Amino acid sequence: xxxxxxxxxxxxxxxxxxxxxxxxxxxxxxxxxxxxxxxxxxxxxxxxxxxxxxxxxxxxxxxxxxxxxxxxxxxxxxxxxxxxxxxxxxxxxxxxxxxxxxxxxxxxxxxxxxxxxxxxxxxxxxxxxxxxxxxxxxxxxxxxxxxxxxxxxxxxxxxxxxxxxxxxxxxxxxxxxxxxxxxxxxxxxxxxxxxxxxxxxxxxxxxxxxxxxxxxxxxxxxxxxxxxxxxxxxxxxxxxxxxxxxxxxxxxxxxxxxxxxxxxxxxxxxxxxxxxxxxxxxxxxxxxxxxxxx
Amino acid sequence: xxxxxxxxxxxxxxxxxxxxxxxxxxxxxxxxxxxxxxxxxxxxxxxxxxxxxxxxxxxxxxxxxxxxxxxxxxxxxxxxxxxxxxxxxxxxxxxxxxxxxxxxxxxxxxxxxxxxxxxxxxxxxxxxxxxxxxxxxxxxxxxxxxxxxxxxxxxxxxxxxxxxxxxxxxxxxxxxxxxxxxxxxxxxxxxxxxxxxxxxxxxxxxxxxxxxxxxxxxxxxxxxxxxxxxxxxxxxxxxxxxxxxxxxxxxxxxxxxxxxxxxxxxxxxxxxxxxxxxxxxxxxxxxxxxxxxxxxxxxxxxxxxxxxxxxxxxxxxxxxxxxxxxxxxxxxxx
Numbered sequence: 134x135x136x137x138x139x140x141x142x143x144x145x146x147x148x149x150x151x152x153x154x155x156x157x158x159x160x161x162x163x164x165x166x167x168x169x170x171x172x173x174x175x176x177x178x179x180x181x182x183x184x185x186x187x188x189x190x191x192x193x194x195x196x197x198x199x200x201x202x203x204x205x206x207x208x209x210x211x212x213x214x215x216x217x218x219x220x221x222x223x224x225x226x227x228x229x230x231x232x233x234x235x236x237x238x239x240x241x242x243x244x245x246x247x248x249x250x251x252x253x254x255x256x257x258x259x260x261x262x263x264x265x266x267x268x269x270x271x272x273x274x275x276x277x278x279x280x281x282x283x284x285x286x287x288x289x290x291x292x293x294x295x296x297x298x299x300x301x302x303x304x305x306x307x308x309x310x311x312x313x314x315x316x317x318x319x320x321x322x323x324x325x326x327x328x329x330x331x332x333x334x335x336x337x338x339x340x341x342x343x344x345x346x347x348x349x350x351x352x353x354x355x356x357x358x359x360x361x362x363x364x365x366x367x368x369x370x371x372x373x374x375x376x377x378x379x380x381x382x383x384x385x386x387x388x389x390x391x392x393x394x395x396x397x398x399x400x401x402x403x404x405x406x407x408x409x410x411x412x413x414x415x416x417x418x419x420x421x422x423x424x425x426x427x
Numbered sequence: 428x429x430x431x432x433x434x435x436x437x438x439x440x441x442x443x444x445x446x447x448x449x450x451x452x453x454x455x456x457x458x459x460x461x462x463x464x465x466x467x468x469x470x471x472x473x474x475x476x477x478x479x480x481x482x483x484x485x486x487x488x489x490x491x492x493x494x495x496x497x498x499x500x501x502x503x504x505x506x507x508x509x510x511x512x513x514x515x516x517x518x519x520x521x522x523x524x525x526x527x528x529x530x531x532x533x534x535x536x537x538x539x540x541x542x543x544x545x546x547x548x549x550x551x552x553x554x555x556x557x558x559x560x561x562x563x564x565x566x567x568x569x570x571x572x573x574x575x576x577x578x579x580x581x582x583x584x585x586x587x588x589x590x591x592x593x594x595x596x597x598x599x600x601x602x603x604x605x606x607x608x609x610x611x612x613x614x615x616x617x618x619x620x621x622x623x624x625x626x627x628x629x630x631x632x633x634x635x636x637x638x639x640x641x642x643x644x645x646x647x648x649x650x651x652x653x654x655x656x657x658x659x660x661x662x663x664x665x666x667x668x669x670x671x672x673x674x675x676x677x678x679x680x681x682x683x684x685x686x687x688x689x690x691x692x693x694x695x696x697x698x699x700x701x702x703x704x705x706x707x708x709x710x711x712x713x714x715x716x717x718x719x720x721x722x723x724x725x726x727x728x729x730x731x732x733x734x735x736x737x738x739x740x741x742x743x744x745x746x747x748x749x750x751x752x753x754x755x756x757x758x759x760x761x
Binding site: 185 | 436598
């Protein structure tokens with residue numbers, strides 16, 4: 134399949150700091166591509182380069198085989214991480230303002246329904262809640278019926294319910310066949326929404342692929358979590374890989390039944406035991422030695 | 428340039444301004460109060476007791492007892508026609524031509540009568556009287572164009588400068604940049620929005636205060652509108668230059684203060700530039716506000732036509748073009 138957006142050897146320096154350090158990848162049409170990383174990893178800089186907001190120090194970005202230009206601006210939808218809207222105008226007036234910037238647009242009525250804006254359409258944008266504001270910003274990003282949609286940390290600061298609602302919206306948009314580029318530091322979000330992810334650290338991509346495939350590639354074990362400190366002082370007698378956590382211990386195993394039998398034989402209490410698969414958070418920790426939300 | 432995009436930004440900016448009640452009130456109520464305050468404060472006698480224009484260089488004035496009278500301010504006059512108009516408007520109590528032994532006074536001016544008595548009793552008995560008549564120009568008539576222009580200056584500079592810096596700081600401009608909207612369309616909409624708002628607000632203030640105070644207006648309202656529009660464009664463009672690329676409120680305030688305060692004091696808002704240091708007079712010519720005020724005063728008080736104020740119009744147009752080009756060239760979305 135041909136790529137919709139192609140990145141080659143992209144470099145961005147800020148006063149001697151390499152925010153983006155020679156990354157290359159391609160985004161195929163119709164997928165949700167996730168850029169993951171902790172704060173300062175370079176993902177927002179990367180996405181601003183892809184959006185054409187920032188100019189690269191080196192490297193090339195091509196949309197449908199062309200350098201980013203008027204065609205890209207007309208066909209791309211962007212939802213920035215931090216965007217203020219003009220004061221003293223309503224959500225409806227804001228939509229109308231941006232609607233007039235484009236030649237090709239979606240009907241406003243349709244967008245209002247998709248993004249559930251009806252209840253606050255005539256409210257001053259300064260008086261919107263976090264979730265309402267994000268839905269309005271998403272609607273603005275969708276006004277031109279974009280072929281590629283950039284979402285830069287769209288759910289940061291939202292409560293869990295608003296975040297779940299936003300994910301539903303993104304699923305709806307994905308179902309329309311649009312290509313999405315998402316940056317986030319919520320692993321659950323990336324796992325839920327993305328078909329492909331690139332994990333960034335220090336301006337470089339350190340892993341890339343389908344989230345499930347990446348986990349299978351890097352991990353063949355699951356985690357047995359035991360709360361408290363139920364293990365013998367010398368945990369080496371277990372013959373298992375053990376990691377101390379703040380609220381207990383994690384035991385890594387590829388054979389849950391055998392490990393549980395072994396723990397019972399050693400008299401270890403299995404009360405409140407949890408078994409979970411390895412996550413993207415674990416993967417990031419494994420790859421970089423850092424927690425993702427640093 | 429697409430008119431649809433220009434119009435969208437124009438309308439949104441107008442709504443933002445008109446709904447910001449505090450800003451709107453400041454733009455209309457403050458100058459109105461200022462004008463009314465001046466009208467009240469200077470409703471009595473003028474500051475100078477008697478002012479007499481004398482035709483010819485001071486060094487060529489004859490040795491005349493009248494010209495040595497204390498407590499009368501004698502002002503050398505080169506252009507007799509303009510000076511006669513000032514006598515008509517009560518801006519001079521008398522005009523004297525020692526060479527032809529003539530003098531002009533306004534019969535309806537009490538001060539003219541008093542100065543005439545002094546002239547008659549102090550070596551001027553042989554002088555021939557030339558009576559003129561006309562409406563008095565009070566200080567408030569003189570200061571109104573300055574106050575209105577000063578308010579326009581603040582509204583243009585801060586209204587555009589601060590708004591652009593705020594938009595840049597909170598990333599409204601970044602959001603616009605990600606659309607097909609061009610910088611030219613955006614800036615043109617900002618200029619036009621501020622222009623009509625400022626001109627309309629000034630018109631309302633003029634109209635409202637005129638009802639209570641009643642200004643002198645001897646010229647054409649169309650000419651006044653023309654110089655107001657050109658003056659506003661030049662000041663808005665100057666605001667664009669300041670706000671072209673900075674994103675700090677503090678820096679923007681500092682720069683706008685550096686520009687606006689000297690203009691307020693040196694452009695003849697409160698007092699005539701005639702008595703100003705010659706160097707400062709030359710400096711004042713670089714301020715758009717000076718040309719706006721002098722042009723507006725010439726129209727309102729002297730009844731000047733377009734030809735009379737053409738110099739001011741040309742300078743304002745040139746300044747507008749220069750500042751607009753500079754502001755547009757230096758403009759950055761982020």
